[in-house]
Amino acid sequence: MATTRKPTGRRAAAKKPPPCPDCKNAGQVSEAFKVGSRTKHDSDDRQEALCLTCLGTGQAPTD
Numbered sequence: 001m002a003t004t005r006k007p008t009g010r011r012a013a014a015k016k017p018p019p020c021p022d023c024k025n026a027g028q029v030s031e032a033f034k035v036g037s038r039t040k041h042d043s044d045d046r047q048e049a050l051c052l053t054c055l056g057t058g059q060a061p062t063d
């Protein structure tokens, strides 16, 4: 079997994707937990939520 050597896809130096500006690479954001439908009281508790900017990847969207 003749072996034709093809150069395997040259990889450009892997660029590090910039961290997500919203969650700072955490992939999650914490938002204030609203308690009560009438009082609109802001609790000190915060809940972790999936970062909608990067969808949890922690990296800034490239496009």
Ligand SMILES: [Zn+2]
Binding pocket: 020, 021, 022, 023, 024, 025, 026, 027, 028, 051, 052, 053, 054, 055, 056, 057, 058, 059
């Ligand atoms: Zn994010």
